[in-house]
Amino acid sequence: MQLLKTLGLGLVALACSVAASAAPQRFALDPENTHVHWELKHFGTSTLRGRFDTINGSITLDREAHSGSASISIDTASLSTGTRIFDGVVRGPQLLATSEHPSAYFVASRFTFEGERLVSVAGEFTLRGNSRPLTLKAMRFACRNDTATDPTTAREVCGGDFEAEFNRSDFGITHSLPFVGDAVRLVVQIEGVRQ
């Protein structure tokens, strides 16, 4: 009986410790430090750059179990190229059709680690209503205790830089090919605050 009790307590303790170490932690995106930049080649000559400014979402990360999930939505109309007339063209029906497709999504549940380092996040990217697999490669990834703003409310911040490439024609965006390239490079800055 005593043995069973001890064993029972031991099992409970074991279950608790597994739960504690494998508990996924939730991070809310910090909009000031989360941006999706895109790059395309213009006439094979120079690189066009733009970004999306309004991004919402959350990430769960289990650094013990080396797993995670991400659910991110991008306000497509929040695009900014630095040239107002281009912003209008890219929002228009021939390119991102932002009134018909106001959001782009990235939903991912395959987080790959090398040792302790997050190296890639694979999921599905939806743009202009078309969904395709997309893998974001981590160029850097780190966590810090953010005491910069207020030491009394120090919170853990995790984030990094990610890159991905896709062909816009796969998402039905073919306007101005081939003068503006098909290959799109995404450069993603992301930081999340632990909840």
Add this chain to the structure above:
Amino acid sequence: MNKTLVAAAILATAGAAAHAELATYAIDPTHTFVTFEANHFGTSTLRGRFDKKEGSVTLDKAAKSGKAEITIDAGSVDTGVAPLDTHLKSKDFFNAEQFATAKFTANKFAFNGDKVSEVAGTLTLLGKTQPVTLKATNFNCYMSPMLKREVCGGDFETTIARSAYGMSFGIADWGLPDNIRLLIQIEAIKQ
């Protein structure tokens, strides 16, 4: 004898004329941007760009030389985060009220074959002038079907230490980076 000399002189002049293909190109502001990258507390990379700029480039493709003069409106800094833009325009960083523009002037163009590979000159920021060399990662000229003119341009990169221009906010106290990477897209239209 005289005839030969004259012929040689004509040939030399013709040769010189053939080798001087000086052309002036005006910056296309819709395809010319300076984007800066700054590491954010060792975690991610912050990017911003300047939306207003003007300038011109002269290029002699035969003589493999050139000149560039580009002015950037410091107050047009745009990161997509309004409070950050306000801080960047303040005295802590670009001090845009006192130093409205940054200026890049260059007269040393290096070529790799017929493509520009490097442009060396000076950058004036916060009233301080320092040498800077831009390395080309892309360079090309094409006939624009819309403009019906030749357009030359490319992508250039360099890294500057902002402290060299007296922009030292946060480097010692906050661990903000001194080294800032500049990514430059440029296209210029033949005049």
